[in-house]
Amino acid sequence: MxxxxxxxxxxxxxxxxxxxxxxxxxxxxxxxxxxxxxxxxxxxxxxxxxxxxxxxxxxxxxxxxxxxKLIDRYLDNKKIMLQILAMTENNDENVIGDIRKIITEFIKNM
Amino acid sequence: MxxxxxxxxxxxxxxxxxxxxxxxxxxxxxxxxxxxxxxxxxxxxxxxxxxxxxxxxxxxxxxxxxxxKLIDRYLDNKKIMLQILAMTENNDENVIGDIRKIITEFIKNM
Missing domain, CATH: 1.10.10.10 (Winged helix-like DNA-binding domain superfamily/Winged helix DNA-binding domain)
Structure with a gap:
């Protein structure tokens, strides 16, 4: 940047x-x-x-x-959200468990 | 509170x-x-x-x-994340599209 x-x-x-x-x-x-x-x-x-x-x-x-550190956290959070978004792309039910794990961790770190 | x-x-x-x-x-x-x-x-x-x-x-x-407004935003974000978490509970592939919509909106508002 x-x-x-x-x-x-x-x-x-x-x-x-x-x-x-x-x-x-x-x-x-x-x-x-x-x-x-x-x-x-x-x-x-x-x-x-x-x-x-x-x-x-x-x-x-x-x-x-x-x-x-709002910008730091914003960039980190955005990365995680884009990761989840990519995981939803193929409508594959196997990703649901992984999304659950990521969101659980995300909430813990909020 | x-x-x-x-x-x-x-x-x-x-x-x-x-x-x-x-x-x-x-x-x-x-x-x-x-x-x-x-x-x-x-x-x-x-x-x-x-x-x-x-x-x-x-x-x-x-x-x-x-x-x-960090606290305001934190409480709003937490609500959204808990909503997604609840949606993943039954391992139902039909929720993937909805999760996708919520995350897309979330990223837009970040």
Whole structure:
């Protein structure tokens, strides 16, 4: 995953934890591709102010993932669900016992 | 769910977001059932200081759930997984298509 993809994934999961101001600047820069200068002009602050705000937001987002690991868990869970989905593809009743085992383990780890 | 159960569930999900100090006080009070006075004595601070610290922690935990809704989602997800588990109980191949539908929807909403 490239750096931008990582940042937008972090933002998807933890963006609600930022302030409105941090969200506005993060979206302007990373999602709408505005430059630091354009954002600074729009908000009547310095380019350095925009830059500092972005860095603080990124640090906060990384910190949330370090503590809560929602993205890690999401990727793990998705893998398990896709595995079950693949198992159901052939309508073979022999898979039911295996699905049962996987779901039981999944619930235990929730 | 009673108030204590709610608070410990919030702590399970978001306790890592608190400071070490907040965690120590929260655990002493809610998990180890020490009194405000006992905690105050132990930490050489006032009872009011312990009380304020607890209130700030509780407010932070509720705030995290308001923003991230991890507990809400956990309870919803658990319900779905238990539903699939129940469907696998009779080893009836007719359930495979339904499991497939539920998992597909689940992945979409992840």
């Amino acid at each position: 490239d750096d931008l993809a990582k940042k937008t994934l972090l933002y998807d999961f933890y963006g609600d934890m930022l302030t409105d101001r941090q969200r506005d600047i993060f979206e302007a820069y990373y999602l709408n591709d505005l430059s630091l200068g354009e954002i600074a002009e729009e908000l009547l602050i310095s380019r350095a102010g925009v830059h500092d705000n972005l860095k603080r937001s990124e640090k906060a987002l990384v910190n949330y993932e370090t503590k809560l | 009673d108030d204590l159960a709610k608070k410990t569930l919030l702590y399970d999900f978001y306790g890592d977001m608190l400071t070490d100090r907040q965690r120590d006080i929260f655990e002493a009070y809610y998990l180890n059932d020490l009194s405000l006075g006992e905690i105050a004595e132990e930490l050489l601070i006032s009872r009011a200081g312990v009380h304020d610290n607890l209130k700030r922690s509780e407010k932070a935990l509720v705030n995290y759930e308001t923003k991230l």
